[in-house]
Amino acid sequence: MNIYVGNLSWSLSSDDLKELFSEYGEVISAKVITDKFNNNRSKGFAFVEMADEEAAKRAIEGLNGAEVGGRNIVVNEKQENGGGSGSGGYKKKSYDGGRRDDRY
Template sequence: MNIYVGNLSWNLKDQDLLNLFSAHGEVSSAKIITDKFTGRSKGFGFVEMPNDDQAQAAIAAMNGTAVDGRNVVVNESRPKPEGGGGGGYKKRSFGGGGGGYRGNRGGGDYNRDGFNNGDF
């Protein structure tokens, strides 16, 4: 079972997380998620425990307990929902453009209707 562990201190390392959960049963892996640019902890991680009963006992025992001065949130990890994700990219058009043929718009003759004020 995959377990989510949140509200972790930024000082904790993968090995610390493994040690915390090993007290409750066999742990196959423990990973604290870090920022890919800075390498700093994001304050949460995941623990994989092969035995579901031990995992449930670890969740019950660890959730809300103080670890390195912070009350951790521990629950069963749920898979990400299908689709979505990433925000995507949408090309936007900002005004202008279009145009097209507008026929004869010329500034033609001012006296186009044939009427000439000078005729009076």
């Protein structure tokens, strides 16, 4: 099961996160998301994948709202992407420079 972890301290590493979640069961992966344009500084959220759904649910219940690194973290099941174009809602209709099509 994939888990979203938010409101993280910028100093928390992926290894720290893996260690924290391993108290609840086997952790397949833990990845703090970083900003590659800002010296790989943490964006304050992460994703953890756990091998067992029951262990993941225990981790969510046990860690949601817990203080970690001086901050109360948010832990919940990762919401699957609803699809879409991946363009953030922006869709360019044409490459005509914005000119109207009903010209004479």
